[in-house]
Amino acid sequence: MDFRTQSKIVKSGLASRRGFRSFLGSIVSVFAVTAYGCATTDVSSPKEASAEPEIVTTITGPNTPVEIVTGAGYSLIPKNFSELPAWQSTNFSSARLSFLASCKKWSKQNTEKQLSKSAPYGGIISDWMGACLGLKAVVEPDAIADVFQTEFTPYLIKPKNDSSKLTGYFEPELEAKYSPQGKFTKSVPGIPEDLVRVDPSKFEKKFSSGKVWGRVKDGELELYPDRKDIIDDPKKALGFVTPGELFYLQIQGSGRIKFPDGRVIRAAFAAHNHKSFVSIARHLIDSGQIQPHQAGMGSILKWMDEVGPKKAQDAMNVNPRYVWFTPQELLDPNKGPNGAQGVALTPMASMAVDPRYHPYGAPIFIDTRIPSEPGDWKGTEFSSLVIAQDTGGAIKGILRGDLFFGWGHKAGGRAASMNHDVDMWVLLPKRLAEKMANAQIRKNSEMSNG
Numbered sequence: 001m002d003f004r005t006q007s008k009i010v011k012s013g014l015a016s017r018r019g020f021r022s023f024l025g026s027i028v029s030v031f032a033v034t035a036y037g038c039a040t041t042d043v044s045s046p047k048e049a050s051a052e053p054e055i056v057t058t059i060t061g062p063n064t065p066v067e068i069v070t071g072a073g074y075s076l077i078p079k080n081f082s083e084l085p086a087w088q089s090t091n092f093s094s095a096r097l098s099f100l101a102s103c104k105k106w107s108k109q110n111t112e113k114q115l116s117k118s119a120p121y122g123g124i125i126s127d128w129m130g131a132c133l134g135l136k137a138v139v140e141p142d143a144i145a146d147v148f149q150t151e152f153t154p155y156l157i158k159p160k161n162d163s164s165k166l167t168g169y170f171e172p173e174l175e176a177k178y179s180p181q182g183k184f185t186k187s188v189p190g191i192p193e194d195l196v197r198v199d200p201s202k203f204e205k206k207f208s209s210g211k212v213w214g215r216v217k218d219g220e221l222e223l224y225p226d227r228k229d230i231i232d233d234p235k236k237a238l239g240f241v242t243p244g245e246l247f248y249l250q251i252q253g254s255g256r257i258k259f260p261d262g263r264v265i266r267a268a269f270a271a272h273n274h275k276s277f278v279s280i281a282r283h284l285i286d287s288g289q290i291q292p293h294q295a296g297m298g299s300i301l302k303w304m305d306e307v308g309p310k311k312a313q314d315a316m317n318v319n320p321r322y323v324w325f326t327p328q329e330l331l332d333p334n335k336g337p338n339g340a341q342g343v344a345l346t347p348m349a350s351m352a353v354d355p356r357y358h359p360y361g362a363p364i365f366i367d368t369r370i371p372s373e374p375g376d377w378k379g380t381e382f383s384s385l386v387i388a389q390d391t392g393g394a395i396k397g398i399l400r401g402d403l404f405f406g407w408g409h410k411a412g413g414r415a416a417s418m419n420h421d422v423d424m425w426v427l428l429p430k431r432l433a434e435k436m437a438n439a440q441i442r443k444n445s446e447m448s449n450g
Contacts, residue, residue: 112124168402289303352388352389352395
């Protein structure tokens with residue numbers, strides 16, 4: 001059968017939730033050989049259904065579950081899905097769409113490529129293809145939940161230092177002008193003529209691969225200066241906005257620019273000056289210029305209007321990081337900007353992580369609190385599955401995340417009110433979990449015999 005035929009069978013309900021896992025094992029085996037040419041995923045067969053409704057609490061993972069100790073200050077502790085808060089009541093539809101975006105990115109790469117050199121627990125692309133194919137074949141919420149439970153094993157992310165923090169970010173929507181007018185004095189900066197991008201690993205293998213932006217002066221590559229010393233070329237402007245809104249646009253890294261004639265474009269992240277991020281809110285609180293409850297974006301923009309352009313700019317200059325943008329047509333207003341993985345972000349299902357510890361594309365179940373509306377600093381309990389698809393200058397740490405809330409004013413208000421502790425579980429494909437467990441068992445044996 002081709003993919004469309006198999007999808008119709010799933011959608012028609014011929015594969016019930018109890019019988020779905022056996023059906024899934026068959027189609028994943030077919031897909032994995034014909035579509036991707038990689039080994040199949042080992043899917044355990046379910047027990048015979050009894051007269052009582054089935055409640056899934058434990059899904060078999062590695063034959064010998066074992067704590068996986070990384071060399072980066074944290075361990076992955078195997079758990080059952082029944083131990084994840086509110087797992088049974090979670091809707092995974094958005095997480096499925098977000099994960100499939102990562103799968104599409106992987107499908108264009110070498111299947112033997114590592115997801116991350118700095119977070120090797122992510123394995124190689126072929127380890128994830130069975131889960132990609134299984135989730136692509138289903139659309140109903142119950143079937144999606146079954147695939148996640150059948151294909152993955154959850155691991156609690158346990159750092160030696162238990163500190164954690166989950167914040168929020170969003171895509172601003174800014175009113176803009178085509179030329180400087182009134183308060184719209186700051187250009188949304190396009191890529192400078194002299195900007196060059198360098199991947200150090202192309203020159204020496206000992207260097208990490210990645211992006212370095214700078215300019216050439218006297219035959220040498222140098223970094224751009226701090227924010228206060230950068231003067232942009234107005235001919236490169238994507239549009240003109242207010243100083244405060246430009247500042248927050250650069251913090252978010254992307255935004256929608258709306259012009260008086262109705263045209264909307266996306267100002268997409270292009271480069272930055274490699275300076276460390278400094279919080280303007282923390283600076284204003286520490287210097288006694290605002291109170292802690294005034295730390296949100298709206299309150300700080302109001303403060304800027306009250307103190308005038310010079311004092312406001314001095315405060316913004318405390319943050320030396322500066323970002324340049326490239327214009328993109330907004331082809332689909334229901335999709336977010338591309339994250340660091342290179343896929344469009346999904347509201348409430350994409351999260352920025354520290355790539356030193358976690359691979360892009362990994363599903364991470366989070367348990368935290370989130371604001372139900374702007375200004376709700378206390379928040380309400382929230383447990384959900386999100387996909388690691390982005391990073392940011394302030395996202396540093398093992399249990400450090402930044403949840404993408406979407407776009408617009410309300411999303412911005414909620415994101416600005418988000419700052420809570422978080423517990424995280426990463427979901428690893430069973431094939432990968434088995435390999436990781438076996439490797440850890442060998443390592444433990446060698447240590448005990450050594």
